[in-house]
Amino acid sequence: xxxxxxxxxxxxxxxxxxxxxxxxxxxxxxxxxxxxxxxxxxxxxxxxxxxxxxxxxxxxxxxxxxxxxxxxxxxxxxxxxxxxxxxx
Amino acid sequence: xxxxxxxxxxxxxxxxxxxxxxxxxxxxxxxxxxxxxxxxxxxxxxxxxxxxxxxxxxxxxxxxxxxxxxxxxxxxxxxxxxxxxxxxxxxxxxxxxxxxxxxxxxxxxxxxxxxxxxxxxxxxxxxxxxxxxxxxxxxxxxxxxxxxxxxxxxxxxxxxxxxxxxxxxxxxxxxxxxxxxxxxxxxxxxxxxxxxxxxxxxxxxxxxxxxxxxxxxxxxxxxxxxxxxxxxxxxxxxxxxxxxxxxxxxxxxxxxxxxxxxxxxxxxxxxxxxxxxxxxxxxxxxxxxxxxxxxxxxxxxxxxxxxxxxxxxxxxxxxxxxxxxxxxxxxxxxxxxxxxxxxxxxxxxxxxxxxxxxxxxxxxxxxxxxxxxxxxxxxxxxxxxxxxxxxxxxxxxxxxxxxxxxxxxxxxxxxxxxxxxxxxxxxxxxxxxxxxxxxxxxxxxxxxxxxxxxxxxxxxxxxxxxxxxxx
Numbered sequence: 284x285x286x287x288x289x290x291x292x293x294x295x296x297x298x299x300x301x302x303x304x305x306x307x308x309x310x311x312x313x314x315x316x317x318x319x320x321x322x323x324x325x326x327x328x329x330x331x332x333x334x335x336x337x338x339x340x341x342x343x344x345x346x347x348x349x350x351x352x353x354x355x356x357x358x359x360x361x362x363x364x365x366x367x368x369x370x371x
Numbered sequence: 372x373x374x375x376x377x378x379x380x381x382x383x384x385x386x387x388x389x390x391x392x393x394x395x396x397x398x399x400x401x402x403x404x405x406x407x408x409x410x411x412x413x414x415x416x417x418x419x420x421x422x423x424x425x426x427x428x429x430x431x432x433x434x435x436x437x438x439x440x441x442x443x444x445x446x447x448x449x450x451x452x453x454x455x456x457x458x459x460x461x462x463x464x465x466x467x468x469x470x471x472x473x474x475x476x477x478x479x480x481x482x483x484x485x486x487x488x489x490x491x492x493x494x495x496x497x498x499x500x501x502x503x504x505x506x507x508x509x510x511x512x513x514x515x516x517x518x519x520x521x522x523x524x525x526x527x528x529x530x531x532x533x534x535x536x537x538x539x540x541x542x543x544x545x546x547x548x549x550x551x552x553x554x555x556x557x558x559x560x561x562x563x564x565x566x567x568x569x570x571x572x573x574x575x576x577x578x579x580x581x582x583x584x585x586x587x588x589x590x591x592x593x594x595x596x597x598x599x600x601x602x603x604x605x606x607x608x609x610x611x612x613x614x615x616x617x618x619x620x621x622x623x624x625x626x627x628x629x630x631x632x633x634x635x636x637x638x639x640x641x642x643x644x645x646x647x648x649x650x651x652x653x654x655x656x657x658x659x660x661x662x663x664x665x666x667x668x669x670x671x672x673x674x675x676x677x678x679x680x681x682x683x684x685x686x687x688x689x690x691x692x693x694x695x696x697x698x699x700x701x702x703x704x705x706x707x708x709x710x711x712x713x714x715x716x717x718x719x720x721x722x723x724x725x726x727x728x729x730x731x732x733x734x735x736x737x738x739x740x741x742x743x744x745x746x747x748x749x750x751x752x753x754x755x756x757x758x759x760x761x762x763x764x765x766x767x768x769x770x771x772x773x774x775x776x777x778x779x780x781x782x783x784x785x786x787x788x789x790x791x792x793x794x795x796x797x798x799x800x801x802x803x804x805x806x807x808x809x810x811x812x813x814x815x816x817x818x819x820x821x822x823x824x825x826x827x828x829x830x831x832x833x834x835x836x837x838x839x840x841x842x
Contacts, residue, residue, distance in 0.1 A: 290593030294757030311761040320591035
């Protein structure tokens with residue numbers, strides 16, 4: 284299980300600042316940040332600590348097994364970001 | 372050398388750009404996120420005054436974000452927290468260029484950060500653009516969000532078809548607001564007069580025109596996907612050039628682009644139910660001319676094809692020569708915001724920004740001491756809310772570098788009580804943060820009775836009157 288960022292994300296990156304496993308991308312220094320429509324959690328790197336969920340100012344982050352119906356497909360969306368980016 | 376008094380900084384504009392700049396100047400003890408770790412940039416105390424033209428703060432969070440996106444407006448929590456930090460003041464209803472001048476701010480403060488956004492918009496540059504019935508999406512958005520400058524916009528919604536030029540997120544917002552069932556809008560903080568106008572609206576079809584192809588839609592995924600969830604609205608995706616399933620679309624297409632194409636394909640295959648309203652996404656089409664005698668009656672549009680631009684290596688749209696008329700009584704151009712100059716400051720007319728390097732304002736290539744920009748007036752109208760956080764951080768880094776190097780003009784700086792006194796003299800209807808909280812409280816309370824998040828006050832007189840209620 285991992286945490287998942289949904290379509291509410293505004294890329295405020297408070298989550299990146301507190302993530303102990305550096306699994307949220309693109310961070311502000313990384314390529315693609317300026318163009319990003321949201322940030323994503325790498326499901327293979329996430330350690331389920333919920334630090335991100337606590338600090339998200341727009342409540343965009345959910346545990347993978349408790350995502351509102353509207354955002355169900357975001358588990359895949361988060362995973363796909365890392366696949367296409369060559370991080371997988 | 373840095374003397375012992377706090378640095379005094381003015382920020383012009385209380386939108387996300389300005390508020391993120393305030394947040395970085397009034398750095399929390401944990402520090403600023405930089406190169407993958409938290410570091411302390413603020414080495415001495417800072418006092419920040421945010422000057423805002425409107426009596427209300429938060430810029431496009433209040434005046435731009437669509438009323439049916441309340442979850443995004445929650446970002447104001449971050450700004451409310453900044454306001455509580457020692458050294459912060461909000462001066463609302465104070466216009467730079469009218470009540471105070473840029474050169475005065477430069478004298479009164481050690482540094483000034485301009486975060487004024489983009490108050491204008493890109494024009495199409497075609498015949499008929501000035502006909503009544505053609506507006507910028509920026510104006511329309513400001514109107515339905517109750518922006519005091521646009522609350523009297525006379526939008527005629529007695530027409531059956533509207534055309535939106537451009538297919539970015541603003542285009543998606545206006546298409547959605549024009550078609551969303553009224554009972555959904557009744558639960559939002561949309562301006563009351565806009566709710567009344569939309570209740571009487573006869574608009575049945577909104578055609579959204581994109582200059583380039585399906586792979587180049589400027590919308591983001593969430594905005595495209597929520598169209599498909601609108602109750603009572605058919606989504607029509609036109610275009611024989613929509614790539615088929617499994618077809619290789621672009622060698623370098625990223626996950627976000629592929630997902631957009633998938634969504635478009637899904638819409639294209641969905642049966643048209645015959646709902647009362649529809650949104651048509653039309654691609655490879657550009658406006659050529661607006662038609663009509665004393666108001667917009669239609670639009671002459673050109674069919675485009677894509678070709679490689681040898682200069683940039685990117686695909687660009689070129690007219691095929693095939694043209695057709697679309698009957699429409701309302702045309703909204705959503706092809707981008709554009710900055711407007713501030714008298715007394717350099718301006719790049721071509722890009723619509725204040726020229727800068729690392730956030731330092733440049734006058735003919737030379738930094739103007741103690742003068743900075745952040746947000747859209749620095750980098751142009753792009754990105755989402757959080758893009759402005761990094762942008763502000765980088766500007767604040769330049770500020771600290773200059774502060775430490777003794778490059779700030781500190782000789783004539785005026786202390787905090789004196790500045791407030793002058794500002795209050797210039798604008799007796801000054802609205803401070805307590806005043807805004809009184810407005811906020813009143814709006815929320817009026818909304819609560821009707822099951823709405825708030826009912827906005829939409830003109831300056833009412834806002835100022837309500838702000839005085841806290842006294």
